[in-house]
Amino acid sequence: MSIKLEELLKLPSLREAKVVAGKEGLAKLVSSISVLEYTEVDSLKEDLFNNDEFYGSEIVISALIMIKDDVEAQCRTIEHLHKVGEIGLILYYVGVFLPKIEERVIRLADRLGFTLIVMPEKEMSLRYSEVIYEVIEAIVKNDLASTSFVSEMVEQISGVPLQQRNMDTVLKILADRTRSSLVLANKNNQVIHAVTWPRTSTMDIFRTVEQYKDMVIDAVYREERDSLQPLFISKKVIAQEGIASMNLYIIKEKDSFERETAIQLAEVVQVFINLWGKHYDEISTAELMKAIMNDESVKMRRLANILNIDVSSIQMMWLMEVDNNFGAEKQLQKVREFIRQNFHVSLIDFYHQTLVILLDNSAIQEDSFQSANRLLDCLKEDEQTFTITICQNMNNTTDVQQAYLTCSEYTKMAKIIYPYKKIFSLQEINFAADCYHLINGGELAIDKALQPLSPIMEQANQQAEDLLSTLSVYLLEGNSRFQETADILYLHKNTIKYRIQRLAEILQYPVTKTPEIFQLYKAVAVYRMLTQLKEQ
Template sequence: MSVEFKNLLTLPSLREAEVVAGKAGLDQPVTSINVLEQSNVDKLRKELFNQEDKYGSEIVISGLMTIAHDVNAQVKLIQHLQHEGEIGLILYYVGVFIPEVDQRLIDICDQLDFPLVVMPRGEPSLRYSEVIYEVVEAIIKQEMEEMSFSNQILEQISNLPSNQRNVDTMLKMLTDRTHSSIVLTDIRGQMINAGTWPSISTLDLSYMVEQTTDASIQTIDSVSVVKRSIFHNGMETIQIYMFKETQPLTENMVEQAAEVVQIFMNLWGQNYEAVNTQELVKAILNDESVKMRRLGAILHIDVGSISNVWFVHVKDPAERKFVMYHLKEEMKLRFNVLLVELFEETVVVFMDEGKTEEDFTTIASQVFEHLQEEQLETTIVQYLGMNTTTDVQAAYIKMEKYFEQAQFLYPQQQIFTQLHFQFVAECERVVSEGEKAIRQALVPLQPLMQQEELLETLAVFLLDAQSHYAKAGELLFVHMNTIKYRIKRINEIVHYSVTKLPESLIYYRAIAIWRLLKNTGKRTE
């Protein structure tokens, strides 16, 4: 049995701590503990949680001192930690730096099954080192007693969200458990993925791969090394290399590591060794950075220049290949780097900054019109200025999560941007927070609540017609003057002009939430 989070709460240093939220997540295994010094999510994403690091079963310790009085930032941080694979937070200095644990923080932790453990309140003398020492000691003791780890790691992987269930995560778990560096290569010896122990190891992996030629454990330059083959359908497809610098590898350790890789490839690594643009797109969207760079080099594609992506939804699945063909033909003269592939049920288009001076809005409009001429019904979602594969993966996840809501909110829209999805996500967050948040958001509309016709007119005018009277009239099948009269009547009732800033922003948000709530029943049918 592995060390579960709930078992750690019996340690002397944690005995007086209180689990205030996320109790459903206490059964998760813990393999490491870390101190979180940076609480700013944007800086965390850039500086700590880069595209090569996923922490599968780690708990974090923090006093959240830099955001002690910013509950929204605390909630955002919890969401980010959970997304990155962290499994819980031990919170220090409540009543010292953080006045109290806000209910919103408790609610998000309960929603995500993310344990929030609060150390004794009002105690400035608490030390991180006491908990760190006892937790690490418990983990090491368990690892020494437990010789079998393959089933545990595979179970952990199977329980991960799909965006984290990739080779990089699997290697991170194996290197943490075996305290060795691990390299995967194709049958020609080309490096595909690598994980190092420790993470700052300066071991020359390419050199070690070249020197390691035997399937038996041996020592090269004081490093214990081994090479094993991984088979698929009876054929050798990839090779695993292990390098341990402090102690010799054991046959049991090597066999279990190879077993984890073998089963992972059978279950989740279909076509992993394939060299084609579809596998390159999968590597980008699965955030497998080493594989992405390796495939890019083989295919002579400058993946570093890719900064823009379209997600194209095709109404009729049978027409996807025709849409892909037309997209390639339309775009190849405009971009130096272009990838058009199918990922799951979405056509994905990766692009560099382009050869021409055309802006992306113009290009998207022209491409959409040409697809319409071919009677191909599509919806284009543009995410521009992506800096890393982590950004691209996050964009895809957000697009998939909120695509249906975006269509309900903007039924006339066929070309979306990331700003649409950021706004939809914000509206959905308000709806998910419950009645109090909803009532507060709808306060500007209260004078109109008994007048459905005026509410519908306002929704169409602001959300669908971009405040154009003629377009709103067309969409509602009434004369433009009727729209003008209704908007004037709305202004009189609410005592503000819904067509002028900043009032229009307030009413735009309120009517968007109203429309989402109105369509809730349809979305769940």
């Protein structure tokens, strides 16, 4: 039940609208339309986006009234919409409530490939209902005209962001397309993935799968239910590497479905496994790690139960990277042994070439950074450069997923800001992300961030460069300590003392004075990032 976005723009209600960003997204399929008006962006982040739902292939209508004067909040909203798979935003009442579309918002949407459509500006007579009605009508008509959907669904799945391209997402897309509940079970009839339609359905699909586990393949059974609409159930075989290993249950309320629909559903699932994933029925820590990171909740709970791992006890994640190949079994064994000796609950395995370590809070009489330092000491003899990012206060697997995505996107930026560090915190990664977004916010934002350094930069000589270098290390890696800074720069402690004193004279305040230190800290970070990015 999809139609390309560029086709929707030909509708009478959208004919006068303008595409201001993300034109590459016009070829994407639209399966639904929804309205977004929210009072608090922070609440939006917590309540709407931090769950296991996938909103892929939707186009969103909004006037952004509650954040009309907050460009930062507008950017965060677009980022969140993009992360959960929305393909675009139709903006209403620009020039009425929302003053204008800021260039920063347009650049972000272009970078993400997120289509930004603006309805006629300074027009109060616009109605959401006109666009909603015509878009839904176009989608339904397209659905009725096209009974074959395999190629369309594969195209839609291929356009899903990599971090969301998993079996749960596939089943949600297919469930929306066919308005049926879908369950994928292994050869022992253990449920691996399950999606209900509608999402609010309270039907006990586990009972249904158990009840019909011996049903004839490809048959369609009808189950009568007291005071409820009847159920129609069918079962298709899914193979891995040519061997039948899973069953796909198709469950639909009220109306039956064509056998051809069931065949196509199974074909899409089969194609996805062949192209993008394997071993969905395996029981291993690697598969459990993948299920956690891919937000495959049913599979995660099943594997965690079988492997006897209490996922709910996980409260911390370490992400371990190495500058060259980290595939040696010897190294991995060292990490496993160290973690086993220091933590009660742990899960360790590779995910996208990063060693992910999920832990509880049971480190022996030391904080996690001390533990990470000891681990790096254990690995020193391997003559490789390791870095560890520590993500604490992970209250649930959604926190783990979000932290991983943030780290995978911005750790490179953090290494630019903190080139001497081997252990990072999630807060430092988030800070690096803020600095990166600030730099991409335009020259005015950059000038404002660097303003605290202007008295030093005005010196315009070698001394100024030495002072900036010393100040950067002193604040960013030296923990505002003379000896630590001296050790990093291979200088005498008294040299550092002299330079810090000279900086205080130029700035006319001590470099550790609050709140000035907060501005200085960000300024030297932005300065480092700008300098490094210009050289690349």
